[in-house]
Amino acid sequence: MASLKELRNRIDSVKNTQKITKAMQMVAAAKLRRAQDAAEAARPYSERMDAVLGNLAAAMATMPGAPALLAGNGKSDRHLLVVATAERGLCGGFNSSISKLARAKALELKAQGKDVKLLCVGKKGYDALKREFRSDIVDVVDLSAVRQLGFNDAHDIGTKLITMFEADEFDVCTIFYNKFESVISQVPTAQQIIPAFFPTADNDEDKTVHVYDYEPDEKAILNDLLPRNVSVQVFKALLENGASEQGARMSAMDNATRNAGEMIDSLTILYNRSRQAQITKELIEIISGAEAL
Amino acid sequence: MADTFTFSLVSPERELVSEEVSSVVVPGAEGDFGVLPNHAPVIARLRPGLVTVTKDGEVKRYFVYHGFAEVTQSSLSVLAEDAQPVEELKGDGLADKIKDAEEDVSVAKDALEKALAEEILSHLKAVEDTLAAL
Numbered sequence: 147m148a149s150l151k152e153l154r155n156r157i158d159s160v161k162n163t164q165k166i167t168k169a170m171q172m173v174a175a176a177k178l179r180r181a182q183d184a185a186e187a188a189r190p191y192s193e194r195m196d197a198v199l200g201n202l203a204a205a206m207a208t209m210p211g212a213p214a215l216l217a218g219n220g221k222s223d224r225h226l227l228v229v230a231t232a233e234r235g236l237c238g239g240f241n242s243s244i245s246k247l248a249r250a251k252a253l254e255l256k257a258q259g260k261d262v263k264l265l266c267v268g269k270k271g272y273d274a275l276k277r278e279f280r281s282d283i284v285d286v287v288d289l290s291a292v293r294q295l296g297f298n299d300a301h302d303i304g305t306k307l308i309t310m311f312e313a314d315e316f317d318v319c320t321i322f323y324n325k326f327e328s329v330i331s332q333v334p335t336a337q338q339i340i341p342a343f344f345p346t347a348d349n350d351e352d353k354t355v356h357v358y359d360y361e362p363d364e365k366a367i368l369n370d371l372l373p374r375n376v377s378v379q380v381f382k383a384l385l386e387n388g389a390s391e392q393g394a395r396m397s398a399m400d401n402a403t404r405n406a407g408e409m410i411d412s413l414t415i416l417y418n419r420s421r422q423a424q425i426t427k428e429l430i431e432i433i434s435g436a437e438a439l
Numbered sequence: 440m441a442d443t444f445t446f447s448l449v450s451p452e453r454e455l456v457s458e459e460v461s462s463v464v465v466p467g468a469e470g471d472f473g474v475l476p477n478h479a480p481v482i483a484r485l486r487p488g489l490v491t492v493t494k495d496g497e498v499k500r501y502f503v504y505h506g507f508a509e510v511t512q513s514s515l516s517v518l519a520e521d522a523q524p525v526e527e528l529k530g531d532g533l534a535d536k537i538k539d540a541e542e543d544v545s546v547a548k549d550a551l552e553k554a555l556a557e558e559i560l561s562h563l564k565a566v567e568d569t570l571a572a573l
Binding site for chain 1: 447449450451452453454467468469479480481482483484505507509516518520
């Protein structure tokens with residue numbers, strides 16, 4: 147049986163760990179609120195963008211010569227997977243669930259004989275994927291220096307994607323991120339961003355179809371907006387990811403704190419028992435010593 | 440007939456304005472245009488410039504950069520990659536942008552790129568002049 151001193155040390159060390167996890171949980175909770183606000187503030191822009199582009203895309207669909215970013219370049223042989231993860235660990239299954247999804251997709255595409263390239267946003271995804279796909283990873287975007295994610299960060303990634311697409315390096319681009327549902331549930335999501343994909347806008351509630359004039363013409367606006375839409379989608383994904391990360395960390399740290407508490411309780415009981423046992427033992431020794439006299 | 444309509448100004452990071460206004464002047468790519476209630480539906484590209492909003496006789500100005508406007512009969516949405524009230528722009532904000540644009544002109548690889556960068560630069564300079572005259 148462990149000595150009393152050993153037990154005391156273990157209890158202390160678990161208590162220290164609990165303090166750390168508790169602090170991390172509270173930091174994550176504060177950051178979560180900010181990340182959620184940011185994700186919410188970005189929503190009107192991307193929603194309107196979707197609506198306008200959906201409208202334009204519907205108008206353009208019938209016309210020949212739609213831009214490649216919308217219609218694709220007619221092939222789907224080479225895929226680029228953008229894997230957005232966190233820069234830090236200790237957030238439960240957050241990073242591994244994304245990389246698992248991306249890995250499954252990459253293997254599936256490879257099995258179909260397609261060419262797969264990966265672009266990692268965030269260090270953790272790169273760490274998880276580099277062993278298996280080292281030769282396929284074309285780039286790693288490091289956002290660890292970014293404290294508050296701005297549109298410019300997403301725009302840089304978007305520009306990179308467009309440049310690669312225009313240089314004919316891939317045909318289809320998909321982004322992987324965790325969609326934020328709630329603090330306890332984040333859904334790993336794959337979203338195709340090139341060629342752009344719009345959910346059909348003809349839902350029943352919105353029956354007021356406007357016939358727009360375009361200035362300049364449809365094509366010029368579409369050519370202008372589509373590259374920007376890529377950045378907007380990346381931005382949206384990164385913001386969702388940010389909120390998810392903090393949510394995942396918060397619940398992971400909550401669990402850790404609770405586990406540490408349980409461990410402390412059981413160790414304390416063990417400690418008290420052995421202390422009592424030792425006292426009893428000493429008493430017996432004294433009494434039997436006295437009786438022997 | 441309603442004499443106001445909903446004007447919203449949205450950037451990717453936040454929604455700056457969403458309110459009932461009586462008229463707005465928007466810097467379209469092919470020239471400024473005014474929007475009043477019951478305007479015909481238009482989707483227009485914007486050049487870097489100032490959006491002038493009139494509400495209850497009060498005038499507010501916003502700087503927009505890389506954006507487009509969607510007009511319907513009862514609303515006007517301006518979506519801009521960068522949007523801010525001119526009050527926030529005074530000082531260094533605009534000067535920095537002009538400097539960036541000048542840099543873009545000097546590093547442009549071909550004539551087309553150069554022409555585009557010069558166009559943006561000239562729009563920014565125009566904004567600067569307008570602001571100085573206010």
